[in-house]
Amino acid sequence: MIKSMTGFGRAEEITGDYKLSIEIKSVNHRYLDLNIKMPRRFFPFEAEIRNIVKKYVSRGKVDLFINYLDFKDKANGVYLNKNIVKKYLDIGLELCKEYKIVDDLKVSHLLNLPDVISIDEPKLDEEEIKAILFKVLEYACKSFYDTREAEGKKLFEDISLKLELLSSTTEDIKERYPAVLDEYKNKLYLKVNELLNGSGIEENRIATEVTLFADKICVDEEVVRLISHIKAMSDEMKLDVGIGRKLDFLAQEMNREANTILSKSTDLNIANYAIILKTEIEKIREQIQNIE
The missing domain is CATH 1.20.140 (Butyryl-CoA Dehydrogenase, subunit A; domain 3)
Structure with a gap:
């Protein structure tokens, strides 16, 4: 039976610790063009994600959106990288002396500089998060396939x-x-x-x-x-x-x-x-x- 290239699918899983939602949609295209938007923590699984999606579609412009919300407290996972702050300050002082410019550096400026603040995300077992991700992805793809069918x-x-x-x-x-x-x-x-x-x-x-x-x-x-x-x-x-x-x-x-x-x-x-x-x-x- 023929299938349309236009389709939409969605699936999600919510627990006390997290919410994972996945949406997939497609429109006409000459070939398969799969675009994925997802959190960095899922980057290692991209190849496997693509292989799963390809089981359900062979042609069309496909957009896949993966959203992950962690409900766990992250307050204890915020750190100040003092060595990096010191290097930024030293560079700023050197610029002021060499080019005779006024130092207007504020704490708010420092906090916005790259790598000054680091946040340790809660560590989930890789196999556990992978299993959750692929389970929800399969549900979303099946929903997507059904609409196209x-x-x-x-x-x-x-x-x-x-x-x-x-x-x-x-x-x-x-x-x-x-x-x-x-x-x-x-x-x-x-x-x-x-x-x-x-x-x-x-x-x-x-x-x-x-x-x-x-x-x-x-x-x-x-x-x-x-x-x-x-x-x-x-x-x-x-x-x-x-x-x-x-x-x-x-x-x-x-x-x-x-x-x-x-x-x-x-x-x-x-x-x-x-x-x-x-x-x-x-x-x-x-x-x-x-x-x-």
């Missing part, structure tokens, strides 16, 4: 209806073609008869003209290929792999055949059928852009 089902149903219309319209063209030849032949008889004032009509010449006309407007090959493409697209949509690019290719080929039919047409009915084909194919192509 639900949207894909809607796309499948709508495109299937359009393919049925394409198929019936193609059959209409196929059935209309012999009538067009008969109408042309009758008009040709009337015109020649009028010009010759009822004199004998050369049947061979009429047959030759009809044959030339038939060759000119013949769309048998286009109809056969179009029917083949419609079936191929219908079959392809039943597969459970990344099929968006293949469907887009088939839609382009279908549009090519519809254009040829329209350009060859001298009959209003067939021209209208070809326009219906082009219109529906364009709608299908727009929807295919959202298929993984």
